[in-house]
Amino acid sequence: MKRWYVIHCKPREDARAEAHLRNQDYEVFRPVTRVRRRRAGGMAWCTESLFPRYLFVRLDDVDECWTPIRSTRGVAGLVRWGDHVPSVPDPVVEGLRVRCDEHGAIDPVAASSDFRPNEHVHIDSGPFAGFEAVFQARSGEERVVVLLEFMRRAQRVVVSERAVSRI
Numbered sequence: 529m530k531r532w533y534v535i536h537c538k539p540r541e542d543a544r545a546e547a548h549l550r551n552q553d554y555e556v557f558r559p560v561t562r563v564r565r566r567r568a569g570g571m572a573w574c575t576e577s578l579f580p581r582y583l584f585v586r587l588d589d590v591d592e593c594w595t596p597i598r599s600t601r602g603v604a605g606l607v608r609w610g611d612h613v614p615s616v617p618d619p620v621v622e623g624l625r626v627r628c629d630e631h632g633a634i635d636p637v638a639a640s641s642d643f644r645p646n647e648h649v650h651i652d653s654g655p656f657a658g659f660e661a662v663f664q665a666r667s668g669e670e671r672v673v674v675l676l677e678f679m680r681r682a683q684r685v686v687v688s689e690r691a692v693s694r695i
Contacts, residue, residue, distance in 0.1 A: 530586050531615040532557075534607040535597065537581045545602030546583055552596060555586040559624045560633050578634055582607070584621055643692070649674060653691045660695065661685070 537545045546558045559578040564571050577583070581604075585597065598605060606613050627634045643649065643663040651659045651674070661674035667686050674692065676685045 530555075530588055532584045532586050532618065532621045533613060533615055535583050535585050536604045536607050537583060537602050538604045539581065541602035542577045542581055542583055543602075545600060548600045548602060549583075549585060549597070552600065554597070556583060557586075557621060557625065558583040559628065562633050575633060578624075584616060643672065643694070648695050649692045650695050651676075651687060651691055652693050654687055656685065656687065657691075661692075663692070 535545065535549075542558055546556050549556045560575050561578045562573050563576055565574045594606060597603060608614075624634065645664060647663045649661055649663050651657055651661055656676060659676055659678075661676040664673040664675055664684065666689075667673050670689050671686050672689050672692055673684055673686050676683050678685075
């Protein structure tokens with residue numbers, strides 16, 4: 529029975545490991561995400577691994593010979609717990625695959641936040657606790673921008689995503 533296992537890759541070589549494993553006819557899954565990075569010409573969209581230095585490989589049996597995988601360029605080894613090589617449940621990998629767009633990338637906003645623009649939210653903690661606001665957008669990995677009516681004016685405020693809940 530085929531199961532998913534986790535491969536640990538060498539630094540910044542997960543794409544190389546994925547390509548070389550595919551060339552050896554292994555079924556490989558490396559979830560990626562698009563991020564904006566500062567480049568010489570300004571900001572640019574880049575594709576990066578969702579789990580840097582890790583990827584998934586589907587194998588028939590845990591007793592299968594690991595030598596070809598371990599000697600693949602870019603592969604550091606298999607994730608192990610002592611002498612045991614744990615498998616990843618199929619629903620975990622399938623759940624990631626479902627979230628991928630047509631280019632194989634997972635949208636970090638859609639994956640981590642179910643708030644929609646212009647949705648009314650409640651601020652639960654922090655200096656604005658108790659206020660109602662309107663969700664605008666994400667700001668970084670753990671912060672959101674909300675529109676808060678304060679002193680008879682709409683103010684854009686950045687708060688922790690954990691401080692906001694749906695009304």
